[in-house]
Amino acid sequence: MPPEPHPQKPHRATLVLLAWNRWDLTRRCLESLRRTSLDRAEIVVVDNGSTDETPERLGEQDDIRVVTLPRNLGYVRGNNAGIAAAPSDADVVLLNNDLLFEQADWLERLRDCAHSTPEVGIVGCRLLLPDGRLAHAGTYVLPDTLLGQQIGGLEKDVSQYTDRREVEGIIFACAYLRREFLDALGGLPEEYESYFEDTDLCLSAWERGFRVMLCGDVSLVHDEHGSTQQLPGTREEVFQHSRRVFDRRWRKKLEARYRHGLAWQSVMNLPSGYSVSTRALLETLDEAGVRMAYQYVYGPGTPYPLPEPEPMLSHRLNTIRWRSLPQRPPVSVVFGQGDVFRRNIGRYKIGFTMLEVDGFPADWVRQANGMDEVWVPNELNRQGFLDGGLRRPIYKIPLGVDTHYFHPGGVAHRNPHGEMVLLTILEWGERKAPGLLLQTFNEVFSAREPVRLVCKIISRDREISLPDEIRRLELSSAGGRISYLFNLDFPHYQLPALYRSVDCFVSTSRGEGWGMPLLEAMACGLPAIATNWGAHQEFFHEGVGYPLRIRGTVPAVARCPYYEGFRWADPDPEHLRHLLRWVYEHREEGAARGAAAAREVATHWTWESAAQAIVERLAVFRG
Amino acid sequence: MADDPIRPSDLRSRLVDGRASMTKPEAELEIARLEARVAALEEALVVRSRELRLLIEHLDERELLILSRIHAGLPPRPRYAFEPALWRETTELTTAEVEPVLEDLWRSIAPHERHNAP
Numbered sequence: 001m002p003p004e005p006h007p008q009k010p011h012r013a014t015l016v017l018l019a020w021n022r023w024d025l026t027r028r029c030l031e032s033l034r035r036t037s038l039d040r041a042e043i044v045v046v047d048n049g050s051t052d053e054t055p056e057r058l059g060e061q062d063d064i065r066v067v068t069l070p071r072n073l074g075y076v077r078g079n080n081a082g083i084a085a086a087p088s089d090a091d092v093v094l095l096n097n098d099l100l101f102e103q104a105d106w107l108e109r110l111r112d113c114a115h116s117t118p119e120v121g122i123v124g125c126r127l128l129l130p131d132g133r134l135a136h137a138g139t140y141v142l143p144d145t146l147l148g149q150q151i152g153g154l155e156k157d158v159s160q161y162t163d164r165r166e167v168e169g170i171i172f173a174c175a176y177l178r179r180e181f182l183d184a185l186g187g188l189p190e191e192y193e194s195y196f197e198d199t200d201l202c203l204s205a206w207e208r209g210f211r212v213m214l215c216g217d218v219s220l221v222h223d224e225h226g227s228t229q230q231l232p233g234t235r236e237e238v239f240q241h242s243r244r245v246f247d248r249r250w251r252k253k254l255e256a257r258y259r260h261g262l263a264w265q266s267v268m269n270l271p272s273g274y275s276v277s278t279r280a281l282l283e284t285l286d287e288a289g290v291r292m293a294y295q296y297v298y299g300p301g302t303p304y305p306l307p308e309p310e311p312m313l314s315h316r317l318n319t320i321r322w323r324s325l326p327q328r329p330p331v332s333v334v335f336g337q338g339d340v341f342r343r344n345i346g347r348y349k350i351g352f353t354m355l356e357v358d359g360f361p362a363d364w365v366r367q368a369n370g371m372d373e374v375w376v377p378n379e380l381n382r383q384g385f386l387d388g389g390l391r392r393p394i395y396k397i398p399l400g401v402d403t404h405y406f407h408p409g410g411v412a413h414r415n416p417h418g419e420m421v422l423l424t425i426l427e428w429g430e431r432k433a434p435g436l437l438l439q440t441f442n443e444v445f446s447a448r449e450p451v452r453l454v455c456k457i458i459s460r461d462r463e464i465s466l467p468d469e470i471r472r473l474e475l476s477s478a479g480g481r482i483s484y485l486f487n488l489d490f491p492h493y494q495l496p497a498l499y500r501s502v503d504c505f506v507s508t509s510r511g512e513g514w515g516m517p518l519l520e521a522m523a524c525g526l527p528a529i530a531t532n533w534g535a536h537q538e539f540f541h542e543g544v545g546y547p548l549r550i551r552g553t554v555p556a557v558a559r560c561p562y563y564e565g566f567r568w569a570d571p572d573p574e575h576l577r578h579l580l581r582w583v584y585e586h587r588e589e590g591a592a593r594g595a596a597a598a599r600e601v602a603t604h605w606t607w608e609s610a611a612q613a614i615v616e617r618l619a620v621f622r623g
Numbered sequence: 624m625a626d627d628p629i630r631p632s633d634l635r636s637r638l639v640d641g642r643a644s645m646t647k648p649e650a651e652l653e654i655a656r657l658e659a660r661v662a663a664l665e666e667a668l669v670v671r672s673r674e675l676r677l678l679i680e681h682l683d684e685r686e687l688l689i690l691s692r693i694h695a696g697l698p699p700r701p702r703y704a705f706e707p708a709l710w711r712e713t714t715e716l717t718t719a720e721v722e723p724v725l726e727d728l729w730r731s732i733a734p735h736e737r738h739n740a741p
Contacts, residue, residue, distance in 0.1 A: 156720070271716065413725040417732055454728070460714045467707035483705040483728055489716035490724075497721045 011111055012090040013041040013176075016082030019097045020048040020072055023057050025223070030061070032101040041093075041107055044085050048078040074238075075194035079172070080187040092182060096173040100130075100221035110176040113164055113215035121181030121210025122202060124170025125218035132157050135222060137404075138167030138214040140287070141199055142319050143254035146247055148199045149315045158497045159410025162216040163403075169202035169212060173222050181210050191249075195242040203250060258291035260618045263325055263332035263346055265297040268317065269309050273516055274336055276492060277399050279313070281335075282320050284400075284611040290618065293323040297336050297343055331618070333375070337562070338364025341371055348372050348621065352397065354513030354535065356431060357556045357566035359384045364562075368392060373621075377514050378535035384566075397614060398538065399514050400607040401523045405496050408525030408598045412500035419450040420584060423502040423526075425517040428459040428466060430510070430558040433571060437508040438482060439473050440573055444580045445480030451584055454502060456485040499524035504583050504590060508548065508576060511556065511568035512536050519605060522597035527590035529579045533569035539605050544597035546583065546590075549575040684708045692731075701731040 015033070019026040026045070033043065043064040047055055049071035058066045067085045069078060079094050086092050091114065093107070103109075106125070114123045127136035134152035137160070141148045150171060151161065172188075175198065185204060188197045202212045262285065266278040278294075286292045298304040313321070325345075332346025338360060341351040351368050352375040360368070360381075365388040368374045374390060375397040376382050382394055415421050422441070426432035434457070441453045459466045466486065475482065490498065499505070505521035505528040512518075515536030521528055522544060530540055532547035541547065549572040556563035583590045645653060682690065685708040689699045703717075703724050704710035 156722075158721075413722050413729075415729050415732075417729065452732075458716070460716075462714050465712060467710060467712060470707045483732075484707065484710070485724065485728070486704060486710045487713065487716050488703065488719045488724060490719060490721050494721040498725070501721075501725055 011040065011115060011179075012087065013093055013107065013111060014082075014086035014090045015041055015043045015093045015095055015107075016079060016086070017043060017045045017095045017097055018048055018075065018078045018082065019045055019050060019054055019058075020078070021050045021052045021054060022097065023050075023052055023054045026054060026097040027057065029095070029097045029099055029101075030064070032099075033095075034063070036101045036104045036106055037108060039108065044082050046078050046082040046085075048072050048074075076188045076190055076192050076197045080190065083177075083182065083187040089179060091179050092177045094172050094175045094177065096222070098223040099174060100223070102221060103218060106218045106220065109218045110174075110215050113213055114176045114178050116164070116213075117211070118180075119209065119211045120213055121178055121185075121205045121208075122170065122212045123176040123178075123215050124167070124172075124213070125174055125215050125220055126152075126161060127171070127173060127222040128157060128219055129154070130221055130223055134160065135224065136171055136173070137161035137216065138165075139169040139171060139199060139202070140167075140316070141169070141250075141254065142316065143251050144319050144323065145315070146243060146251060146254075147315070148196065153314060153493075155491075155493050157219075157411065158405070158494055159407075160405045160493065160496075161214065162410060163407070164213060164215050164217065165404070167212055167214045168206075169199045170214060172198035172201075173224075174220055176215075181205065184208060184210070191245045192242045193238050195239045196246040197242070200246060200249065203253070257289055259289045260615070261291040261293070261330065262614075262618065263293050263295065263329035264335060265295045265332055265343060265345065266335035267296060267298055267304075267308060268294065268321075269313070270304075271489070273514065276516065277514075278335060279317060280400065280402060280607045281611065281614070283314065283316050284607040285614060286316060286320060288608070288611045288615055290611075290615060291323075292320050293325045293329065294320050295325055295345070297334055297340050302340050302343070303337065338367055341367035344371065350375060352376070354378065354381050355384065355562060356509075356511035356513050356534065357384075357563050357568050358553065359566040360388045361562050361564075362388070365389050375617075378538050380535055380537075381513070395617060397617070398605065398610050399516070399519075400605050400610040401516070401519045401601060403523055403602045403606050405493055406499070406520050406523035407496070407602070408500070408595070410500060411497045413497060414501050415452070417450075419452045420504070420587070421502040422451070422453045422504045422506050422580075422583075423456070423499070423521070424453065424506045424508075425456045426458070426507075426509070428457050428461070428464070428469065431556075431560075431568070433508045433510055435473055436571060436573060436576065437506060438470070438475060440508075440576045441482065441506075441580060442473075442475040442479035444577050445584070447478050447481055449480070449584075451480060453480060453482045453506070454485065455482055456488065456498075458487055460487075495520060496524055499526055502526065503587070504528065505530075506580075507531065508571050509534070509569075510554075510571065515540070519601060522594070523601040523605075525591075525594045525598040527583060527594040528597070529576070529583065531569050531571045539601065543593070544600050545593055546579050548572065548579060697731070702727050705731050 044067060045058055045064050046067045047058055049069050067081050069081055083092050110123050114120050129135050133154045134157050136150040136152050138151040139148050189200050205212055264282060267274050268278045269275060282292050296308040299307055329346050331348045332344050333350040333352050334341050334344045335352040338353045349371045350373050351371040354377050368390050369392055371392055374392055374394040377399050382396055385394055424437055426434055428434055445451050499521050505526045507518055507530040509531055512534045518528055518530050518536050528545040529548055533550050550569040551572050552570055553567040554570040556566050556568040688708055693699055705728055
């Protein structure tokens with residue numbers, strides 16, 4: 001256990017800036033650094049044997065200390081020379097010279113994060129590329145590939161990972177190292193010249209009882225590999241050497257982290273809710289110590305006979321796809337419609353499904369009875385299976401939402417005209433009752449009122465003309481104004497910016513299997529109006545939104561064959577009128593419910609919670 | 624098309640408010656000039672109204688929307704369609720990013736659509 005820090009003692013920090021040639025980068029870095037708040041900090045520049053103008057120019061700087069090395073000792077030894085030059089009671093912040101500091105209080109925040117609990121040893125931050133994309137929000141490494149991966153995926157910055165959280169590792173382009181940690185572990189491992197030393201040190205930190213944190217409220221710009229980008233040959237050579245060292249030291253330990261194995265037969269790359277959930281669960285479970293393997297469950301001989309496209313996925317998902325699956329894995333989950341349960345190849349078979357009505361087709365129940373156990377995400381479905389004659393054990397396993405992305409703070413593109421904006425997201429069809437929502441909104445409001453409904457619609461049904469369907473609703477031009485987003489496919493990670501750009505979410509759906517858009521909207525802090533029936537009652541109630549009363553249940557009349565003979569909700573139009581007007585006139589109350597929703601989702605409905613429920617099941621039946 | 628709320632006779636009475644400071648011949652000359660101006664404007668209004676009626680008669684909803692966007696100083700078509708009449712119907716999904724779509728949406732709200740505070 002790391003020693004207790006002394007809270008009364010000021011935490012001095014030595015900023016170690018490693019430079020090797022490229023004075024232009026070092027100068028730019030120092031200039032931007034000086035414009036930030038450097039309270040109780042000194043700058044030490046380690047000149048790693050530069051042969052350009054760097055030594056001369058460094059000599060002209062009167063507010064820094066310079067450590068001059070006779071030749072280029074490499075990244076690791078260069079940084080260790082800087083650490084050795086720091087006062088023995090000071091924390092150390094390792095910095096690359098290709099960083100740009102645009103956040104004045106970056107050091108204060110890192111220091112605060114580093115001293116938030118005694119166990120913290122290493123703190124990193126978000127790193128953005130010069131074009132604004134997110135390059136780093138922590139790292140992980142898989143034993144399958146031993147290729148360190150940066151979390152962030154070069155996605156557009158939509159304020160993802162802006163919280164403070166534990167991570168497996170960070171890259172050391174910017175690394176705050178607490179003095180207690182340095183005293184316990186020394187500097188960077190000198191078995192490496194460059195690459196992997198940061199991953200190695202972070203894994204060692206965890207092994208020795210220290211925590212590694214990512215301080216998401218600090219973002220720096222990182223012009224990656226500024227100092228070595230002219231020497232690709234050198235880089236490759238150094239990289240391969242370091243990888244071999246890392247392999248020797250860590251592969252077995254990384255493999256030993258998996259406590260369970262699980263085959264997951266589903267779909268991960270088609271536009272469906274199952275895909276979104278599969279991707280999230282595979283990543284989260286694998287990270288939680290369940291070695292995941294994947295197989296596409298649809299294809300020829302199933303209700304969806306097409307092969308699965310193979311796009312670019314995250315490194316972890318690609319690795320999971322590539323893992324070989326035994327012919328009969330010990331445990332396999334089929335996560336999909338109940339009519340593909342029979343494709344389960346496990347020795348212990350689990351069927352995991354959901355449906356938007358109050359029962360299940362006889363074929364689904366028959367196939368479910370061939371499983372060892374059945375999972376559903378909500379009480380409606382649990383009861384539906386039991387009523388339908390299920391004889392196998394059935395458990396509620398929730399789904400979740402990624403609160404590193406879906407949270408209230410962050411990037412938004414709000415309506416500059418001052419209107420209140422309500423958002424609905426739906427696939428055009430009977431289940432979502434779009435006509436009810438559009439007509440009611442249009443009737444409740446007048447075109448002169450500053451309020452608008454943005455309706456994100458997907459319609460893939462060739463047999464209907466969406467403009468004709470909308471025209472048939474006879475919406476009045478003098479009524480509440482509606483804008484449509486037709487068949488637009490946004491990257492899922494950008495959806496939080498859509499939710500944060502509006503004021504309220506509305507769903508008049510007659511039935512849901514889970515209600516992911518509602519959960520995502522709630523996670524982003526939106527007040528929501530949603531039908532008070534179905535799966536989302538698991539997480540939606542009066543304390544966190546505005547449940548829409550129903551007049552009862554009615555036969556589920558739709559073209560989906562799975563619904564035949566079952567019932568779903570009949571939302572009350574009068575109550576919808578009342579709620580639409582109410583949220584318009586009571587914005588503060590709505591904001592408070594939205595905030596409560598965000599808190600509740602972050603506490604109970606994350607993918608980590610969902611993965612935990614699965615891990616607990618695995619532990620029980622394997623125990 | 625809505626009737627003009629200001630009748631031509633109202634317009635005339637407002638236009639000659641300043642005549643007290645003029646001599647009689649000057650005032651008469653000014654009145655004659657203004658009456659001629661009003662007559663010309665009324666004629667132009669009649670022509671314009673006829674044109675607009677023709678446009679309404681011969682253009683469909685989509686073309687009228689494009690015309691009204693041009694009149695509002697907006698590009699004829701938004702990059703993305705936010706109204707059924709402007710949408711080129713397809714069952715294919717179009718890949719898009721949230722930021723440009725929302726910026727385009729807010730820009731597409733023509734000035735005449737903007738509202739008074741309640």
